[in-house]
Amino acid sequence: MPGDTPNGVAQTSQAIRLDSATGRKLFATRAAKATDKIAGKGYSIVEDEALKSLPPPPPGAVFDAEEQAKYRKFKEARAGAADYIRMEGEFARYLEDVYSDAPVPREALDDACEILVIGAGFGALLLWYRLMKAGFTDVRFCEKGGDVGGTWYWNRYPGIACDVESYSYLPLLEEMGHIPSMKFASGFEILEYCQLMAERFGFYDRCLFHTTVEETAWDDQAKRWIVRTDRGDAMRARFVVLANGILTTPRLARIEGMETFGGESFHTSRWNYNIDLAGKRVGIIGTGATAVQVVPEIAKVVKSLHVFQRTPSSIDVRDQRATTAEEYATWPHERDWAVKRRERLALISAGRTALQGNDDFLSGKVEQYKRARQHERALSPEEMIRAQLNSNFRIMEQIRGRVDAVVKDPRTAAALKPYYPYGCKRPTFHDEFLSAFNLDHVHLVDTAPTGVKLINRRGIVHDGVEYPLDVLIYATGFEWMGTGSFNMIRGLGGRTLKEKWEAEGTKTFLGMHSAGFPNLLIMNGPQGGGGQFNFTRVAEMHAHYIVWALQAVKARGAATIDVTREAEEEYAKHCAEMDVLSAPLRDCISYYNGDGKAKPGSLAYYGGGQRWHDRREAAQRSMAPYRLEGKVNEAVTKQALQL
Numbered sequence: 001m002p003g004d005t006p007n008g009v010a011q012t013s014q015a016i017r018l019d020s021a022t023g024r025k026l027f028a029t030r031a032a033k034a035t036d037k038i039a040g041k042g043y044s045i046v047e048d049e050a051l052k053s054l055p056p057p058p059p060g061a062v063f064d065a066e067e068q069a070k071y072r073k074f075k076e077a078r079a080g081a082a083d084y085i086r087m088e089g090e091f092a093r094y095l096e097d098v099y100s101d102a103p104v105p106r107e108a109l110d111d112a113c114e115i116l117v118i119g120a121g122f123g124a125l126l127l128w129y130r131l132m133k134a135g136f137t138d139v140r141f142c143e144k145g146g147d148v149g150g151t152w153y154w155n156r157y158p159g160i161a162c163d164v165e166s167y168s169y170l171p172l173l174e175e176m177g178h179i180p181s182m183k184f185a186s187g188f189e190i191l192e193y194c195q196l197m198a199e200r201f202g203f204y205d206r207c208l209f210h211t212t213v214e215e216t217a218w219d220d221q222a223k224r225w226i227v228r229t230d231r232g233d234a235m236r237a238r239f240v241v242l243a244n245g246i247l248t249t250p251r252l253a254r255i256e257g258m259e260t261f262g263g264e265s266f267h268t269s270r271w272n273y274n275i276d277l278a279g280k281r282v283g284i285i286g287t288g289a290t291a292v293q294v295v296p297e298i299a300k301v302v303k304s305l306h307v308f309q310r311t312p313s314s315i316d317v318r319d320q321r322a323t324t325a326e327e328y329a330t331w332p333h334e335r336d337w338a339v340k341r342r343e344r345l346a347l348i349s350a351g352r353t354a355l356q357g358n359d360d361f362l363s364g365k366v367e368q369y370k371r372a373r374q375h376e377r378a379l380s381p382e383e384m385i386r387a388q389l390n391s392n393f394r395i396m397e398q399i400r401g402r403v404d405a406v407v408k409d410p411r412t413a414a415a416l417k418p419y420y421p422y423g424c425k426r427p428t429f430h431d432e433f434l435s436a437f438n439l440d441h442v443h444l445v446d447t448a449p450t451g452v453k454l455i456n457r458r459g460i461v462h463d464g465v466e467y468p469l470d471v472l473i474y475a476t477g478f479e480w481m482g483t484g485s486f487n488m489i490r491g492l493g494g495r496t497l498k499e500k501w502e503a504e505g506t507k508t509f510l511g512m513h514s515a516g517f518p519n520l521l522i523m524n525g526p527q528g529g530g531g532q533f534n535f536t537r538v539a540e541m542h543a544h545y546i547v548w549a550l551q552a553v554k555a556r557g558a559a560t561i562d563v564t565r566e567a568e569e570e571y572a573k574h575c576a577e578m579d580v581l582s583a584p585l586r587d588c589i590s591y592y593n594g595d596g597k598a599k600p601g602s603l604a605y606y607g608g609g610q611r612w613h614d615r616r617e618a619a620q621r622s623m624a625p626y627r628l629e630g631k632v633n634e635a636v637t638k639q640a641l642q643l
């Protein structure tokens with residue numbers, strides 16, 4: 001029996017108490033930090049101008065047949081090389097939560113709530129803020145980790161920082177009265193910001209940490225989702241929201257002998273700070289956005305560093321800077337400064353221009369970022385793509401030119417040059433990565449086109465050369481848009497979302513609903529658009545949409561919201577068309593296209609931010625795509641709540 005406490009909150013256990021005002025359960029399951037060694041910073045400010053500039057493109061550079069053939073060869077050589085495994089069986093140890101103490105003990109829950117959200121990253125935090133504002137307060141969150149932050153909880157490697165300017169990436173800056181310390185905040189600062197948001201908005205009381213949802217099944221009679229977790233919970237919820245991220249499940253390269261390695265090893269998303277890298281022989285596999293941030297930082301402490309690369313990343317200029325005294329002084333007095341800045345950033349849709357989007361434009365001091373190029377007549381979509389490929393080629397020439405300008409060893413420089421359209425693989429931004437290869441103890445091992453294929457007890461073997469290592473770091477990335485949860489969501493008739501999509505292709509409406517899965521809403525999922533490359537902006541748009549959907553259900557006294565088959569068929573066709581149209585700009589092997597295996601339109605949305613919003617608004621006006629059904633049956637609801 002719960003015991004009363006002096007403040008009128010009944011206690012059922014240390015972790016669960018009852019709010020006497022609402023009768024609802026409140027939680028205290030946030031786990032303490034595992035070790036004080038988990039600390040760090042992101043990019044330093046680089047003073048050397050030569051390290052933070054791009055050389056001009058060679059005059060007259062065009063993406064002609066010869067250059068196109070070079071790109072094609074680069075791609076074809078790597079076809080079929082990507083081979084990943086999940087961290088299961090003996091590799092499950094790589095998934096251990098190294099950031100928090102042991103889970104807070106609690107009894108299993110067998111009760112009900114109105115809205116259950118999976119995840120506690122920015123998506124969930126933003127959603128909670130919007131739901132709360134709209135009066136939806138019977139909300140519960142389940143999170144695998146021991147604290148909030150999502151991506152920023154799991155990724156705490158040395159050098160971690162955001163690649164979108166933090167003044168536009170961090171949401172609700174005005175509501176929080178916060179100004180980030182750097183233009184590109186470190187991951188540690190971002191994590192702290194998530195914690196501040198959670199504290200300020202009462203999120204911690206509503207979140208079950210160290211709780212992994214294992215099954216979400218629709219009970220059509222009760223019109224409830226039954227949510228089962230690895231903590232033995234069986235909770236009933238009217239609505240379930242998936243807010244568990246786009247790059248959530250880490251993956252390992254499949255490499256012969258990897259289980260025999262005798263040194264220490266871990267994946268970048270579970271950085272083991274108990275292993276001191278100082279004076280060690282360290283190897284890192286992968287050169288994606290993560291490794292690009294890690295390499296310069298750990299190069300400062302290790303004895304030797306071998307970077308095993310299969311495909312070079314494009315390393316663009318970062319130009320990190322601290323927030324200025326003027327910005328600290330003026331922004332707090334400017335109404336909606338952060339919202340306006342974020343919208344201005346969204347106007348510059350490509351990652352590169354956004355990075356370079358000058359501060360005068362972003363802060364509203366000048367109206368135009370740059371003069372828009374005028375064409376004599378409107379270009380056809382094909383002509384537009386050709387023009388984009390040419391300017392894209394010139395950017396890549398600059399990126400390649402930068403490698404030559406910075407990296408002293410010509411063989412290393414040649415291996416570090418990427419040959420694919422800019423943005424085809426995730427662009428990266430750093431001013432110290434390339435120069436790290438000028439250090440005597442940092443070595444690039446070019447494993448193109450196959451990648452690392454052999455590991456033994458002592459280290460990595462490539463091309464007959466053995467590289468003995470004390471520590472092996474996997475910077476081998478994550479599953480993209482395949483959050484691992486789609487195979488455990490059972491909709492009408494017991495079919496999982498994954499089974500549906502495998503049989504029919506990915507089918508959603510706006511990326512937010514999938515027919516046959518009533519009262520399920522997906523944030524930042526496949527085919528979801530609305531915010532360009534700034535994913536917290538996408539999350540914000542999706543949070544607003546979810547609040548609208550819940551209000552629509554409520555206003556009609558309906559029991560469920562679903563979408564029609566026709567609506568999702570048409571939307572899937574649209575997603576595929578948009579993907580195919582812009583495909584020449586993404587003609588390489590990348591996780592964006594499922595390492596070359598994804599069906600067009602099945603992953604990210606390529607229609608552009610505004611087109612998604614136009615479709616959303618049209619749907620909300622006509623209501624034609626939606627099926628709002630049933631009446632809230634009080635008896636059933638009561639029964640569900642009392643079960």
Ligand code: NDP
Nearest residue numbers: 161162163253286287288289290310311426451452476477
């Ligand atoms: P990625 O998937 O981008 O990179 C994985 C790397 O591992 C690739 O370079 C891949 O090569 C390489 N690889 C895989 N198998 C082998 C092998 N057998 N031998 C050699 N190399 C191999 O993962 P990341 O963790 O770097 O980045 C994932 C995403 O996370 C980013 O794209 C970004 O969206 C996000 N992120 C964001 C950051 C930010 O905002 N600051 C920072 C870091 C990450 P290949 O290319 O040939 O397949």
